[in-house]
Amino acid sequence: MKRRDFLKNSIVLVAGASLPFAALDWIDPKELLAARPDLRWGFLVDTHRCVGCGFCVKACKKENGIPYDANVTRTWVERYVVLKDGKVLADSPKGARDGFTTTAIDRGAEGMEKVRDEDIAKAFFVPKLCNQCAKPPCVQVCPVGATYQTADGVVLVDRSWCIGCGYCIMACPYGVRFFHPVYHVADKCTFCYHRITKGMKTACVGACPFGARQIGNLRDPADPISRVILTQRVGVLKDAFGTEPQVYYLGLSKEVR
């Protein structure tokens, strides 16, 4: 065989062989099933309805295997107390896992601060969870790609690949990330991805007795939460960071951090 022929045949062989292999890649059934252009998970929190019972936090910890007594949590509830002199007090003892059992405010190392009822101008509760941002900074900064965004918008962590550098924890403006005390990798709220992908609600939504938490599909205009977000005045947390959070709040007050 001449050299010219050899080269020619080689090229034909390589091109011919790569075509079917490439085709295999194009129709990866897993990818096809995962791509859902009609689905984008979103969350709606109605702060008017939250009473700070902490059932959501309890349910989340149990459902997602976050050690019950560990001082980290995937979701938590904050209490804001605005005094008549304009002073804002806020706390979230143990992430409000046990609810708010006293009117005194937890000031960390400073102890509990008593507040007289007549000094209070307004007070309210704000549940917090991962905002599953459209532009998640945590995904951007992960050096190994262990944290990633699914096609339907949820940000997840691969526990088998995370190196535990903590960069994602630093990058999150909402403080939703932490190191799992057992697995020693980054951990966060997943919108109970294992449940919502099977047609169930998240643990916190299911546990809320007052319907303060709702999850739904933002791409479906008929979805109850899409309707609220489209038609009512809703807010998001810290939009100045440009992360485009997908957890929407009804009745968000300027004191909320």
Add this chain to the structure above:
Amino acid sequence: MVHGELWTMKEFFVLPNEYIYWSIQIVLYPYMTGLIAGAFVLSSLYHVFGVERLKEIARFALVFSFALLPVALLPLLLHLQQPLRGINVLMTPHFTSAISAFGIVFLTYACIVASELWFVYRAHIITTLNSLELQADRRAGESLLLGIYRVISLGSRDLSEEALTADHKAIKILAGVGIPVACFLHGYAGFIFGSVKANALWMTPLMPVIFIVSAIVSGIALCILCYIVAIELRKGRARRKSGTQAGMLSAEEYRTLESTEVRLTCKYLLLFMVLAITLELLDIIFRGYTAVKSWDIIREIIYGRDFFKIFILQYTIGNAIPFILLLLPRITPRRAVVACLLVLFGVFMMRWNVVIGGQAFSLTFAGFMDYHMPLVPTSLETFKEGLGGALLVGVIPFVLFYYLNKIFPAFLEEKAH
């Protein structure tokens, strides 16, 4: 116990998941890479810009920079929750992350320093190799050295004039390429912090520049310090032997050499200190003047809670006092030692105030966190993230240098240079 809970003290309104996640090891990481970058830049001053009088210290700086290299990796590995997975950064680098390129930048830099070192010492390696091979009765240490030299000479035996000129050319090119890479290696450590938009104290485009300049400051200070210590040791030895051996410098010659090298290097140190202080002050003034939302809490940190650490330890003891010491005329090696020690301390405090200070306030801007460094290690974690781990990282470069110095003598005792 949750990671970080042991050494984090929370005050007022802090979110449940917030802790000091990046502690002493991450303070040491930019400190150590800074020393490497600084030492390399100093050695390049001679090789690239031909500052002839820095010849002695330049060679020393290069060897020291090489000894520091593995120590830049160590704090990063120690702070990982999964240290065994550290290699993942090289296997699946996710290039939108500032950390992901670390492996590549670091390895590039390591290759440059290693090859420059090889070219600088090639002639020395071959000469020693030849003389050792001719030597009939070798001691165990000499046999070991012979073995090492045989491997690292890479089969090169050419000592012709032509080959030596080629060496010099290669050194010049490598040192020239090395400067931007060294600056990149460290500027990029600054970028890792400066690009965290969630952190109000870290997020500033000045961060990489501040890091580079303070890196050069600390690197030069460390080189001067080690150089003086090493020369003093040699001076003592020369005095005892009273210069009987041929080829050895006398105590007096050492003294002249020391004072010229130190005086000139101190000038460069001053220059970079002025730059560093200017940039750091610019950062604070700019923050105060623009006074965006985060300024209230940052002001409370800078002027309140961390006042002692920032203005007394960092600026006064670490900047102002050594600055005056260096500026006063007729600098002596002893005064230079004191000044350099203070400068090194000042740069360390700067890293501390950036890394720990950046985590001293909550994302709520309504609470504070305080880092209590574990002094007595009670577990692997408190060792790694406490005083023990810090000392380990601090001591290793000197141990490495001790052994490297046997292979690449940083102070070649030859009169004809």
